[in-house]
Amino acid sequence: MNFYNKHLLNDFNLKKYEILSILETIKKSHCLSFFNKKICIINEKQSLRTINSLINSLNFLNLKFTIINNKHNIKKENIKDFSKTLGLLYDYIFIRSNNDNIVKIISKNSGSIIINILSNGFHPIQAIGDLYFxxxxxxxxxxxxxxxxxxxxxxxxxxxxxxxxxxxxxxxxxxxxxxxxxxxxxxxxxxxxxxxxxxxxxxxxxxxxxxxxxxxxxxxxxxxxxxxxxxxxxxxxxxxxxxxxxxxxxxxxxxxxxxxxxxxxxxxxxxxFFEKQIIKKISIIKSYIILGEKTFFKVLN
Structure with missing residues (x-):
């Protein structure tokens, strides 16, 4: 598995074996031990299911996080400067954005790991979750x-x-x-x-x-x-x-x-099938985090 230091900007980022690994992880039980990582959620577009699925997953894994709902940061500030500031403060950034280019710029300039939880061009978390069925x-x-x-x-x-x-x-x-x-x-x-x-x-x-x-x-x-x-x-x-x-x-x-x-x-x-779609979205987020980085968790089968 090679998710280490890897963005999830869109669905082209994942290979077939990586998708299958995520889907397989859902079936297994894991004992998790958390190491210190700083997590940020950028919610440019208001959401019920996606954002709450993410928050549910992070709470389940006992991970602390910060939410940025202020659109001013993206619309008014220099996006490269904003990205560098994020990189100084956070290790992981989960972003829901109106613009795929914004997601790419933040990934290029922040130094943080960027995970796209929805943009105008892609919705990888939703799609991977539905693949399970x-x-x-x-x-x-x-x-x-x-x-x-x-x-x-x-x-x-x-x-x-x-x-x-x-x-x-x-x-x-x-x-x-x-x-x-x-x-x-x-x-x-x-x-x-x-x-x-x-x-x-x-x-x-x-x-x-x-x-x-x-x-x-x-x-x-x-x-x-x-x-x-x-x-x-x-x-x-x-x-x-x-x-x-x-x-x-x-x-x-x-x-x-x-x-x-x-x-x-x-x-x-x-x-x-909408209820199960929502539940599986939570499982996919948890699986991606679990597989994401060994320094993030100790995973025991």
Whole structure:
């Protein structure tokens, strides 16, 4: 295992064997002995599940930490100077940011280990946690696959050679990204739903992700035919539905009421897997920390 002094800026940073090591660590019990490390959480974008999953993990491991919620530091200060200050104060920085470039600059100039817990481009903690459940099933990605969590899950699924069907409007197809990830691997991307007789898993994300400036009403109009609803439940043999919470509420467009990426009856159905997704996210964070550095913990099988 070679996590030592290694940033987690995006999903390209982890190799296949490292992902498998994280997933395997979840199954094992460990006796932990803490050594002194200074930890900071930069929360540029308010969060419920991701930040609280991290705090839950750190509390479980009896680790002290500092939270910076002040956006002034990133928006008003010189980012390189801010990064150097962080490096003097902290060993590990968990960051939730609107800008991937900010994450890269802090990693380059701080000298601290940076772990991306969400940015506009990637959501590695969410994706790695969901990999634990995505076994040898057909996986459908519904919606705009340029979202941060879709980008992360596609990268990681490609490393594990999983079969993926992307059901998305052509306007959101990103062939440059797909060629970079699946240069010699197969992937299906389509505007027409491919019906499989085998059991499948649907992976979904919010239609308006963090950092987007697109008009929400226009995006709904483009994606409304790619919604997960009762019709989809009848067409496909769905085992579970994964979603990067929170799900958007109903929206009115020209006095017409629309439900967004998931209809309410689907969101509240037995197909939903959201509770276990949240619990597994906590396990992934703990596993990453445990594997992260021997000077951080003594790990006993």
């Amino acid at each position: 995505l076994k040898k099933k057909i996986i459908y990605l519904f919606g705009d696959f340029n979202s941060n969590v879709f980008r992360s899950i596609i990268i990681n699924l490609s490393k594990l050679n999983k079969n993926i069907i992307i059901f998305s409007p052509k306007i959101y197809w990103n062939f440059i990204f797909l060629k970079k990830i699946f240069n010699k691997k197969k992937i299906i991307i389509t505007e027409k739903l491919i019906i499989s007789k085998k059991k499948c898993i649907i992976y979904n994300d919010v239609w308006f992700s963090m950092g987007e400036s697109d008009n929400f009403i226009n995006k709904i109009k483009k994606l409304i035919n790619f919604q997960i609803n009762k019709k989809i439940l009848k067409i496909l043999k769905i085992e579970k539905i994964f979603h990067c919470l929170p799900c958007f509420k109903n929206i009115k467009i020209k006095k017409t009421k629309f439900e967004s990426e998931l209809t309410k009856n689907v969101f509240e159905s037995n197909f939903s």
